[in-house]
Amino acid sequence: MALQKIILKKLEYPQKILIIWREAIGGNQELRDFLFKSQYKELGFFCYALLNDRKSRKWLIDNQFAHLLATIEGIEGKDSALIWLKKNGFDLLFHFARSADSWKDSQIWLQKKDKILYSLSLKIEYIKDEIDLKNEDPHKINP
Secondary structure (H helix, E strand, C coil), X not given: CCCCCCCCCXXXXXXXXXXXHHHHHCCCHHHHHHHHHCCCHHHHHHHHHHCCCHHHHHHHHHCCCHHHHHHHHHHCCCHHHHHHHHHCCCHHHHHHHHHHCCCHHXXXXXXXXXXXXXXXXXXXXXXXXXXXXXXXXXXXXXX
């Protein structure tokens, strides 16, 4: 069996798109729709993959955005994903994932390197914490 070559696309987006992505992650459906209709549809899929949507996670892998899925898994605390990001030269995404997972050293690093991604990581950290609180509250769990 031949080894499949994975082409990794780098994270290079205009600041305006990163700001739109931040709001889409926060739940703005209009901006999520915008991302899906734009050349940056992977960011729309990221929003749903972050919420553990399996089809979105599969789409990221199938469309050569493994680095975005590894970022999500890093946010979820999976060491193997963080190691993969680091090994493949995605230092910015490595620290972005760790920052969103409340690692103070990566928050400081990211704040110095990219203030927009730092802001985005804090948004994800907040959303992740809200989901965790909701899942831990027996009054808010849906049967």
